[in-house]
Amino acid sequence: SQQGEEDPQALSIQEGENATMNCSYKTSINNLQWYRQNSGRGLVHLILIRSNEREKHSGRLRVTLDTSKKSSSLLITASRAADTASYFCAIREGNMLTFGGGTRLMVKP
Amino acid sequence: GAVVSQHPSWVICKSGTSVKIECRSLDFQATTMFWYRQFPKQSLMLMATSNEGSKATYEQGVEKDKFLINHASLTLSTLTVTSAHPEDSSFYICSARAINEKLFFGSGTQLSVL
Numbered sequence: 001s002q003q004g005e006e007d008p009q010a011l012s013i014q015e016g017e018n019a020t021m022n023c024s025y026k027t028s029i030n031n032l033q034w035y036r037q038n039s040g041r042g043l044v045h046l047i048l049i050r051s052n053e054r055e056k057h058s059g060r061l062r063v064t065l066d067t068s069k070k071s072s073s074l075l076i077t078a079s080r081a082a083d084t085a086s087y088f089c090a091i092r093e094g095n096m097l098t099f100g101g102g103t104r105l106m107v108k109p
Numbered sequence: 110g111a112v113v114s115q116h117p118s119w120v121i122c123k124s125g126t127s128v129k130i131e132c133r134s135l136d137f138q139a140t141t142m143f144w145y146r147q148f149p150k151q152s153l154m155l156m157a158t159s160n161e162g163s164k165a166t167y168e169q170g171v172e173k174d175k176f177l178i179n180h181a182s183l184t185l186s187t188l189t190v191t192s193a194h195p196e197d198s199s200f201y202i203c204s205a206r207a208i209n210e211k212l213f214f215g216s217g218t219q220l221s222v223l
Contacts, residue, residue: 033153037212043145043204045153086212090153099204099214 006089006100014108019076021103023089026070030092034063034074037086037102046074046087081109112136113205115215122193123223130188130218132203138183139205143212144176147200159186193222 006023013019023032031050035043047063049056049072056063062075076083086102112135122128132142141160145153157173159165159180167173175197177189186205190197202217 035153043143043153043155043212088212098216099212102212 006087006103008103009101010104010106012106012108013079015079015081017079017107019079019083019105019107021074021087021089021105023072023074023100024070025072025089025091028067032065032072033090033092034061034072035088035090035099037088038084043088076105079105079107081107083107113139113203113213113215115203115218117218118216119219119221121221121223124194125192128190128193128220130190130201130203130220132186132188132205132215134184134205134207134213137205137207137213139186139207140183141206142180142186143204143206144178144186144188145202145204147202153202156188190220193220195222198222 006021011019029051031048033048034046036046037043046061047056047058049063049065051067054065060077065072072089084105084107086104088099088102090099114133114135116131120128143158144156146156147153155168156171156176157165157167157178159178161180161183165178175191177191180186198221200217200219203215204212206212
């Protein structure tokens with residue numbers, strides 16, 4: 001399927017550590033997006049990276065995209081307890097937007 | 110695995126008409142469903158959150174009289190774009206939250222208003 005797949009499915013780290021989540025997909029894309037979902041809430045957009053871009057930064061977030069490997073990573077540096085959430089990648093191919101199953105991140109204070 | 114069916118996947122309508130989009134959780138009960146909109150080359154934007162049996166909570170800037178949301182059962186939520194205009198042309202997607210907190214997404218609806 002076209003669905004992006006994140007790994008790991010769950011990640012638990014200490015506050016201050018970095019968290020890395022990966023997303024793989026199966027065919028060509030227009031762009032790839034990362035979202036966060038706090039428990040009980042809807043998705044919050046984090047970063048959109050286009051297929052001709054390799055890296056993007058936003059605050060403590062860094063996203064890379066390797067179209068040759070069909071993979072993307074989301075790095076959260078100096079994590080905080082408030083970063084505890086589920087993180088999803090979504091791939092846009094033409095008119096379709098498909099989401100992965102998400103990575104549940106827990107940051108312990 | 111859990112499936113969310115969104116229908117229709119593509120709709121073209123005339124300006125001034127209303128369009129209804131359905132979102133169904135096929136094999137699980139969804140206490141909460143979310144509706145999003147995505148304009149071309151932009152990211153997904155949350156429009157509203159709907160809980161079964163209660164009124165939807167709309168995000169700032171989203172007109173509740175324009176985008177009617179009904180969540181009549183634990184498996185069905187509908188979004189009606191009333192008196193659609195060309196600026197409402199967009200990609201609309203729903204997601205449903207299962208009891209274990211996991212989120213599942215519909216495949217989206219591309220709305221084109223002429």
